[in-house]
Amino acid sequence: MQYEAVIGLEVHAELATQTKMFCGCRVVDTTTSRPNSSVCPVCAGMPGTLPVLNRRAVEYGVRVALALECEVNHTSIFARKNYFYPDLPKGYQISQYEQPLAENGRLVIDTSEGERVIRVRRAHLEEDTGKLTHITDDGGDCSLVDLNRAGVPLLEIVSEPDMHSVEEVRAYATGLRAILRALGVNSGNMEKGVMRFEANVSIRPAGSDQLGTRVEIKNLNSFRAMERAIAYELARQASLLENGETVSQETLGWDEPNQRTYVQRSKEEAHDYRYFPEPDIPPLAVEADWIAQIRQRMPELPRDKTRRLQQQYGLIPADAAILTSESDIAAYFEDCAAALKQASARSAANWITGELFAHLNSTGAEITHIRVSPQSLAELLDIIEAGGINQNTAKTVLAEMLASGSSAQQVISEKGLAQVTDTGFISDLVKEVLTTNQKELASYLAGKETLANWFFGQVMSAAGGKASPAVLKEELEKQLTEARRG
Structure with a gap:
């Protein structure tokens, strides 16, 4: 029997504020900072403390909601999500449930079969938990708790189960990441844990409208883990059904070393968390005038920029999409194109996505930190166009420019690389x-x-x-x- 995948994605995006969601503690890099160095009685869950909402976190949430074409609710409610875990110092998480910040949005993605619209059910604000480190020593196993991350602002973006392949899930996740980076609300650095995924996965007979039993795969912290976990789970569920067995509703984890999912617990429902309104935070009022002000300050979004680069510079869709994946790369390209006198913008796109990207990948450098400015690259491309050097020599020249910071003409003159036309x-x-x-x-x-x-x-x-x-x-x-x- 042929089966169709039905996949929804929950994305937990850390908001790049200076301070935490409900206190004045600084947000620090939990991968490099000393454990428990940015903690106060509020984020440590001490009795008698009161939370104060971070206005900038709300603004960032509204930015994302507008970018996803959501309806921003003028009144939203914070709620206590009750459960016990060592990294949750209060014994509950402050989140939103019945009245979230925003609802009913969408994200258009590109797939091998064309454009697809993925509906966004909701986007709500919440606080992050602490971080557990599991260790083993002579005395046995234990877990260490770091509360530096506890209370960091999160925006949880929940899609409808509109995706039907791993390809679509990746397109949705990468598209969302590009938007968050363009808005300046999230760095998108997956290795820092600033974006985490949870996938709701089920299958059904092809052509059926009925939803199958879904499982939730938790804490997927990279695109690769997300793709592999979903692919494995789709195959596992299909195998169960083919053998006359049933799929159980469960919460799963992903075992990266063994490339398989494993059961964490039976799947919870909303009532298991005993949601109720947070008594220490009044309803959040988001006024229409403030939303309008935020909308006016919105930057050009990646999809709009991709379309503009195609039209303005004659780029092919693939190159335009790559160049707009990061705002710094798009800015570098446009500055280079503006400085060109003879060469084409297409040539600039080819060199940036080819030779420059190869350099960035091999060195781990950011395009804003390389020693070749957009104007210097434009000079090199104009020399090629004028016949001063050929393509192969130009690669040698660019390598020297990246190493020394010299101009193209300096390198050509000093090394005698000018093209022979005699x-x-x-x-x-x-x-x-x-x-x-x-x-x-x-x-x-x-x-x-x-x-x-x-x-x-x-x-x-x-x-x-x-x-x-x-x-x-x-x-x-x-x-x-x-x-x-x-």
Whole structure:
């Protein structure tokens, strides 16, 4: 039997505020900071303390809601979500339930089959929990609690179960990440844990409208883990049904070393958390005028920017999408394109997504920290366009520019890399190569025309890689034609 996947995603995005959600403690990098160094009685859950809402966190939440075309509720309610776990110092989490910050949004994604609209059910504010570190020593196993993360503002974005493949889930998650980064509300650095996913996964017979029994996979902290966990779970559920068994409603974890899901507990329902309104925080009123002010300050969103780059610069969709994946990369491209005098913007896109990205990937550098400015790259591309150097030499020049910070013209002059366009000189090299390779010339004249490329390479090598490709090609074709005539 053929089955259809039905997948919904809950994304927990840390909001990049300076202080925590309900107290004045600084938000610190929990991967590098000393444990429990940014904690106060409020976020430690001490009796008698009162929470004070972070206005900037609400503003960031509204930004995201507007970007996702949500309806921002003018009144929303904070609630206590009651459960016990070592990383939850109060014994409850302050979240939102019946009246969230925003509802009924959507995110358009691109798939191999075209555009798809994924509905967003809700976006609500809440506080993060602490962080547990499990260790084993001579005295046995134990868990250490770090409350630096406790109380950090989170926005939970919940989709409808509108996705039907791992490809669609990845497109949705990466699209959402790009929006959060463009808005400046989240760094998108997955290795820092600022975005975490929970996937609700079920399958049903293809063509059916009935939803199958769903499971929830918790704490997926990377795109790779998310994709692998969902793919594994879809296969596991299909195998169960094919064997006449049933799928149990459960909360699962992902075992990365063994590449499988495992049961954490039976699936909770909302009533298990005993939600009730937070008595220490009044209803949150978000006024229409404030929403309008936030809307006016919204930056250009990635999808709009992608479309504009295609229209303005004639880029192909794939290049435009890559360039707009991060605002710093898009800004670098546009600054480079603005500085070009002869070369095309398409050429700039190719070099940025090719040579520059290779450098960024190999060094781990950010594009804002490299030693080649957008204007310097534009200078290099204009030199290529004018015939000053060829493509291969340009790669050598760019590598030196990245290493030294020198301009393209400086590198070319200092290393003697200027392209040779002297027709007489190149003609002599072609003649020499054909004369010293009579066997290959005979094969070419006998019909093995692919040897023309070999001759081209031999001449270019003899010229030290600096011969003008256009002049070389013209001279080679001319002398091969003469040889064919005898």
